[in-house]
Amino acid sequence: MKTLVIDAPGKFSYGEKPKPTPRDGEVLLRIKCLGFCGTDLSTFRGANPLVSYPRIPGHEIAAVIESITPGVPAELKPGLEVTVMPYTACAKCTSCRAGRVNACRDNQTLGVQQEGAFTDYIVVQWQKVVTASLGLRELALVEPLAVGFHAAARGRVTKDDTVLVFGCGMIGLGAIAAAGLHRGAKVIAVDIEDSKLALAQKAGARHVINSKTESLAERVKALTDGDGPHVVIEAVGTPATFQAAVELACFAGRVVYIGYAKAPVSYETKNFVLKELDILGSRNSTIDDFRAVIALLESGCYPVAETITRTVPFAESGAALQAWADNPGIVTKIHVEVD
Numbered sequence: 001m002k003t004l005v006i007d008a009p010g011k012f013s014y015g016e017k018p019k020p021t022p023r024d025g026e027v028l029l030r031i032k033c034l035g036f037c038g039t040d041l042s043t044f045r046g047a048n049p050l051v052s053y054p055r056i057p058g059h060e061i062a063a064v065i066e067s068i069t070p071g072v073p074a075e076l077k078p079g080l081e082v083t084v085m086p087y088t089a090c091a092k093c094t095s096c097r098a099g100r101v102n103a104c105r106d107n108q109t110l111g112v113q114q115e116g117a118f119t120d121y122i123v124v125q126w127q128k129v130v131t132a133s134l135g136l137r138e139l140a141l142v143e144p145l146a147v148g149f150h151a152a153a154r155g156r157v158t159k160d161d162t163v164l165v166f167g168c169g170m171i172g173l174g175a176i177a178a179a180g181l182h183r184g185a186k187v188i189a190v191d192i193e194d195s196k197l198a199l200a201q202k203a204g205a206r207h208v209i210n211s212k213t214e215s216l217a218e219r220v221k222a223l224t225d226g227d228g229p230h231v232v233i234e235a236v237g238t239p240a241t242f243q244a245a246v247e248l249a250c251f252a253g254r255v256v257y258i259g260y261a262k263a264p265v266s267y268e269t270k271n272f273v274l275k276e277l278d279i280l281g282s283r284n285s286t287i288d289d290f291r292a293v294i295a296l297l298e299s300g301c302y303p304v305a306e307t308i309t310r311t312v313p314f315a316e317s318g319a320a321l322q323a324w325a326d327n328p329g330i331v332t333k334i335h336v337e338v339d
Contacts, residue, residue, distance in 0.1 A: 001120035004317050007054045009046025010325070012318040020123040025071035027126050029084070031117050033136040035060030036321060036334040037144060038169060039112060044325050047262060050112050057321075058116035059086035059109055062139035065129070072126040083139040084117070085128045086110035087284050102150065102284040109284070118317065120338065130287070132294040137311075138304055140335060145293045145302075146285035147258065148174020148235065152183060153289065154282045155231040155256040159184035164220065164229040164248060165205070168196035170333050171258055172235035173203045173307065174293070179231070180204025181301050182292060188223055190216065193329055202303040220248050227251075233282075234258060239265045246271045246279075254278040311335045 003015045022028045040057040042048040061084040068076055076082075088108045089101035096104050110116045132139060148171050157163055163179040165172050168191040180187040181204040188207045189200035197208040209219045220228065228250035234241050237259025245255045246267060255277055272279065296302050309332045312320045317336045324331050 002314065003056050004058075004118035004314070005054050005056055006040075006044055006321075009053075010044065012044070012321060014315075014318065017119060019121050022067065022069050022123045024069050025126055026123050027068055027072055027076060027129050028066040029061075029063035029082070029122050029124060029129075030066045031061065031063050031120060031122065031338045032081070033062035033140045034058050034117055034317075034336045034338065035140045035144060035170075036317075036324065036336070037111075038171065039109075040321065041324055041328065043112070044321055048112070049260075050109075055111070056115040056118050057111040058118035059084075059111040060140050060143045061086065061110075061117050061122075062136040063117075063122075066121065068126070076126055076129055076131070080131060081134075081136060081139060083130050083132065083142045083290075084110070084122075084124055085130060085285075085287065085290060086117075086143060102286050103281075107284070118314075118336070130290050130294075132298065134294065134297055137308060137335060138297045141297065141304065141307065141333070142290055142293050143285070144170040144333070145174035145177065145296075146289040147171050147282075148176070148233075149178040149182070149289040149292050150285040151175045151233050151235070151256045151258050151282040152178035154280045155179075155233060155254045157183045157185050157231055161185040161230040162188065162224055163231045163233065164188045164190060165200075165233045165235060166190050166241045166245065167235035167259070168193070168200040168332075169235065170307070172233075173200065173332070175233045175235055175258070176200050176205050177203045177296060177302055178292070179233070180206065182296055185231075188220065188229060195330070196332065199303065199306055199332065202306060216244065217248070224250070228253065230254065231256065237261055239263050243267060246277065249275065249277055251275045252277075254280060256280045256282050258282045308333050308335050311337060314338050
């Protein structure tokens with residue numbers, strides 16, 4: 001089978017590997033469409049601390065069931081188009097024992113801690129297979145959107161909240177759609193690219209702020225009657241946005257961090273106490289998040305076509321990743337079609 005391999009930071013190659021053989025309780029999937037994730041971009045740039053090299057990337061998956069094995073439920077039939085929950089859970093750590101398997105201490109995400117799906121076939125446990133009445137390009141969007149949906153769930157967003165989302169990349173768009181379209185909150189989207197802000201409005205943002213050309217603090221103050229947002233979701237991963245999340249959140253507000261800051265962050269810690277903020281991390285997603293995203297995509301309310309910046313054949317996948325690394329600001333989502 002053909003594969004895309006990130007050999008080292010800034011280097012990729014195409015290789016071959018044997019077709020896998022599923023064991024009992026496993027499903028053989030033929031990969032049809034894949035999305036490049038911001039995690040893949042970080043891996044390619046050498047900025048992902050969870051990755052060792054070489055690594056086959058890929059965990060945003062649309063596939064067709066090729067074959068099943070004994071122990072797989074009858075409804076998972078060959079020929080069915082599906083997506084995949086790409087995480088693992090050990091069932092032993094404190095997160096798993098608490099039912100928060102998305103934050104498993106020993107999680108091994110496809111394409112990150114273990115080999116991913118940029119190949120022709122993969123084998124997964126049947127429990128990881130998720131069905132939906134969606135096309136292939138929508139199926140490949142479920143996982144990245146679900147990460148943002150999980151952040152909104154962690155922030156306990158309600159229709160009465162004002163939610164500020166830093167970053168209108170794929171994960172930020174998921175948080176915007178979750179807060180705005182799914183939960184009915186008033187969403188303020190912040191980015192430095194006008195094209196991404198325009199897309200954020202289609203994805204559920206009521207207001208947008210270009211923090212490169214406008215005063216972020218003044219606009220947020222005006223849009224929230226001086227109070228600040230009830231929930232701030234950080235989906236960029238810079239020290240400046242980590243700090244601003246705490247500074248802008250209202251008293252008794254919630255701050256949700258999805259991104260990893262690439263450098264140490266210094267805080268004015270009095271804001272934590274004086275505002276009595278809830279500071280929350282958000283990792284991966286759950287099956288409930290997947291189902292919520294699927295319901296939104298099935299409703300047709302989410303701007304799928306506008307989200308996908310570029311679609312390329314597998315043979316151009318490495319070059320597309322390189323181009324994204326060279327100019328990350330213009331890309332929302334790259335999809336790769338696998339023959």
